[in-house]
Amino acid sequence: MAHSNHYEILDIDPAASQAEIKQAYRRLAKQFHPDSNREIVNNDRITRINAAYEILGDPQRRQSYDRELSFSRQMRSAGAYGGTNSPSWHNRQQRTAAAQNQYRQRQTGRDTDEQLQQWLNQVYQPVNRMISHILNPLKEQIDELSADPFDDELLENFQTYLDDCRDYLQKAQRSFRSMPNPSNVAGVAAHLYYCLNQVGDGIDELERFTSSYDEHYLHTGQELFRIAKGLRREAQAALGDLM
Template sequence: MNYYEILQIKSNASSIEIKQAYRKLVKEFHPDSQHKNANHDRIIKLNAAYEVLSDEKNRQIYDQKLRQKLVKSVENRQNNTHHATSYYHHNRKQQKEDESSQFRWLKEVYLPVFNLINKIIYPLDYQIEELSADLFDDRLMLVFTNYLDNCRYQLEKARNILTSQPNPSLYAGIAANLYYGLNHIIDGIEELERFSQTYDEYYLHTGRELFNLAEEISQNASQMAQNRM
């Protein structure tokens, strides 16, 4: 509260108006007035305000300080507005960059890896069915081992893509599922290669189960991706 407000007058009040306002308020707030609004602290403030505003030179100095304070207040508000606007635009820009990064990761990492996993997993049943005609047929086994070689090629390609970009925190769960799925595929390929060398169907069964787990994990990643799109 400035001195004009304390005396309840306008900033362009005349010296007579200042004196009248001061006397009126002193009568109201003076401790000896027996008035219900008597207030010693208020009298101290009234005296300080009147002492400055009743003196022309002191009043000019005081008015100049008020103007400077007003200008500074306006500048502060403008600066605050500028900072708020800059903060908003910065955050909006960052948000757009994050959205762009997230979309790019889905397009350039998730989808290619997901498709490669499917290319590895889905042909397995057909390959096993073809091989079951005669496990000891060298030609059929060659086709099967070529499929496994292609699986390793697709697997390496998927791993390279998955590590080519940092995954956005929003999609950390999706990326984790892709990693888990690829790890199961690695183990599955090793079991299927053991089968191709030993003809022990235990390895065939284990490899197939690992591929099934990889497919389930991959589908979980797909569901998570759809929920976030």
């Protein structure tokens, strides 16, 4: 099979900005979405559009794709072309395992009351506060968006909420990494760690909905946020048992 050119699939110039790529994808996703126009539903076209945006919508993966595209062209001109396909799905289990190993290495230091109080002030409380800023507004945001998911203004408002969520998440992650946890709150820290992991995945899924209008991403994002809420409650309960 000939190598697919993602830029041609999205009908954009290779020099297009990230904003132009997103705009083109949203236009095509809306055009070929079955709920938007049932007369021109083309599942194969939708699949190729989604696959193209998976690569071009991510600046780092786009740079890698551009290098592969350039290399392929050079090989074709030299008469030795060989197709190259890059995987488009990240492996969450591998990412979690790698991060968990780093987290375990951070569990050092003396188990003292002073260190515990410092960890609560510097890590637990700020992280818990940032998580609340992310999780608590979701239901209201979803209710507002459900009035018309195809309305550009409502979608932009939802995107603004997601941008704020990503900012809060980054702050929470910095706080979490700012110092090692005392050994007696290792369970609390583990619940927080997995909570942040679920929040990050949930934001990613909700972000995909704003571009594809595919409700599967919206439902998956809500479920990941629900799991995150449960993990936060477990962290609070584990801390309560220690106090």
